[in-house]
Amino acid sequence: MADKITPRETNYSQWYVDIVTNAKLADYSPVKGCMVIRPNGYALWEKMQSILDRMFKETGHRNAYFPLLIPESFIKKEAEHVEGFSPELAVVTHGGGDELDEPLIIRPTSETIIWSMYKKWIQSYRDLPLLINQWANVVRWEKRTRLFLRTTEFLWQEGHTAHATEQEAKEETLKMLFVYQKFVEEYMGISVIVGEKSESEKFAGAVKTYTIEALMQDKKALQAGTSHFLGQNFAKAFDVSFQNRKGDLEYVWATSWGVSTRLIGALIMSHSDDKGLVLPPKIAPVEIVIVPIYKNNTKSTVIIYAENLYNSLKDKFSVIFDDDDQNKPGWKFSEWEMQGVPVRIEIGPRDIKKEQIVVARRDTGEKINVKRNSAEEKIRTLLEDIQNNLFRKSARFRQENTYQTADYNEFKEVISQKGGFIQAGWCGSAECEKKIKEDTKATIRALPLAKEETDRRKCIICGREAKYTAIFAKSY
Template identity: 65%
Template sequence: MAEQITKRSTSYSDWYVDIVLRAQLADYSPVKGSMVIRPRGYALWERMQQGLDNMFKETGHSNAYFPLLIPESFLKKEAEHVEGFAPELAVVTHGGGQELEEPLVIRPTSETIIWSMYKKWIQSYRDLPLLINQWANVVRWEKRTRLFLRSTEFLWQEGHTAHETEQEARDETLQMLDVYKRFAEEYMAVPVLTGVKTESEKFAGAVDTYAIEALMQDRKALQAGTSHFLGQNFARAFDVQYQTRESSLEYVWATSWGVSTRLIGALIMAHSDDSGLVLPPRLAPTEVVLIPIFRSKTREAVLEAAQTLARELRQEFRLELDTDENSSPGWKFAEWEMRGVPIRAELGPRDLENSQVTLVRRDTGEKESVPITGAAERIRSLLEEIQQNLFDRALAFRQENTHRPETWEEMKTLFNGDGSDEQTARGGFALVPWDGDPATEALVKEETKATIRVLPFGNEEEARGKTCLISGKPARHMAVFAKSY
């Protein structure tokens, strides 16, 4: 009997690690906290990059590349920025066998190096807006790491834009947040909440940080992407002024926004099951795996039919034909399920007799037989159904696990309960009125481990006239609390 993965109900975190390793998405590297992204994981990332990159281009952004090494002094130019990142910096002190005059930090993010360049490139309103994105790796020295979710080095994209007016920059911030939301929901089939972060969860150096937040199957939230309105903070720090239409000098307005390989972790934890990975068709590197099944007498006929079918289907789908004769069909079924391929097509003697092919969908396990001649059409619709079903399923799960506790006690039970029944569900989202006081937020964290994930858009209106669930003071916001990764 081959290796099984840990069941979700036994240990969610073991299950997660098992999937990443067994589905060959990634492996531990010799350096603590850093990981190797293996071909199956990287193919997934490439699909994500493609989808996102198209959306960035459609909204007018261009790609560029800024260097990995940043003079240490750059980080120090923005007070909050350096304070936020100092604890997790990797610093290069030697080069070419000699100690450097000034240490270089390995970028934890690129605002500083980029704004040092923007200073050179921006003189006039005619140079604006400047809309640049880069695909890059960054390093943050985290104490506690997890494959894809928080690793020392990770891959991401970071957009950095410069604008004439505050309004334009604010619009850009929200536009990119919406791009992320659409990508999460339409490609990843992961529904996300959007909103603004509180002071304590804000990006170091931002005026406002917005985020998309997804709910994982263990009812913990995962911040899947952020978009920041940076105001004029970096423009001031790097002295980036432009001449306005009226010939006066103004600091430019800025945004930055990013998503990372953490999205792969989100994808895994949103959809996968005890048999392995479950991938949404739009992002699956392989949409269909075709497995021929034969005995020695039927070998030639089945293989030939499989080749023919594969050739035809490849015109439309990303298909793999698994003709390995050393492993049994049963083995292959389990293996391709582990890898998360949305549709398995089986072609055996019985199918051939009836001129049909058997299709099995990964998300539900449902099996059906269709005429070979109509296979492409059915696969096309099935892929759409799977994509939709994954989203619907995840959305239903989020709805079931979004609560509006009536009292502070009820909220504590929600997060501290043993999970034995509905009332003590141990987690999920809790939408409650909040007085806006960081001390109240801190108290909730202390007593429940839950933090404010976002203040949803329009929350002030909804909070009007209500009292804070925790302090009993007048509420200023509706806040979404959750335990998070």
């Protein structure tokens, strides 16, 4: 198994594909740009969904479902929206054997169809805030696709909220951004930069877009989630107003926010190694695998001992007892390493004599002997430790690969030679942003919310006064 994976050093892109296919997370489909999410990959998505769904509900949101198909005219109602999404649309022209009077678009995102409904549901300040989330598939026609990272169809959640005041909508935008940050850092173990997008990188139709940006092992950035303050743009496009407490009509304020199956790509590229997937315990569908090691004459003793351990753990952890007779222990070790199971327990005749088990952690490869009677407690601590270690490693990696410079030559050298994030001053003009992109392929990933001490007095390009400290990187 493991020898099928191309090492990262040899070919990073191939390494990624090898992990996805060998761990059976996803497969190419016969439909161009669309992938099949296999059971191992879908189990990750289910785990992410269940955690995020709880976080959304704890912050007062409810799930709903809106139509997949959107009248073409709707997409055109918000000027920036149509401009941004037009090149990516899939169009249904025939239904039930007949040509349609008006073509229907497969949703690339649901602002337009949802705001057409909000018009029916919102009349008064009493109807606000309206806090709705949708779990759904969306389609955006993509020329170049990669499993999980960029596919024509993907799965996501999209929150769409409506508010009586600008202030409240802005607070919601940031609240959900921080929900994403918490989820990605505390559960997925990925350290992110939290910031605002520049004008040219924001969502088509938003007033402001906020983002969490992660750094992959090849030193390229990946946008892991976005939250948009939409102002009154969609309320105006769909004529959604409400009567405020004073009895006056006002347009409604809006947000939208989403994360997608792309997060699975981020997860793989953050933690995995040349042996396969590495999963943080809080996201791992299986936390522990028990592998018995025996010969014919020790088989029954070992199986009984291992099964006893399995029974004592199975209500407290997600654990698999791999007692399959067809495969040897060494093969099983590789296979479960490939699948990223955080903790492996090995049990052989000698361990039983010593009343111990051998515990191997996937993140470091370290093996320790643990007394049988303290197994549960030690494993619990170990899982926490693995979770923390992965996050610390991710944070350290990001820190070690974040550079500061006030010199454009150095900037270009870092981008082309080292990669990673570069902090630099930016005057705020689209021209300077564009020049950097043309020169280096790097884009502004975020204007960080946390203002760090840095030499941001001057724009790295034009030398004028810098309005922002921007984070630049090449990205997925």
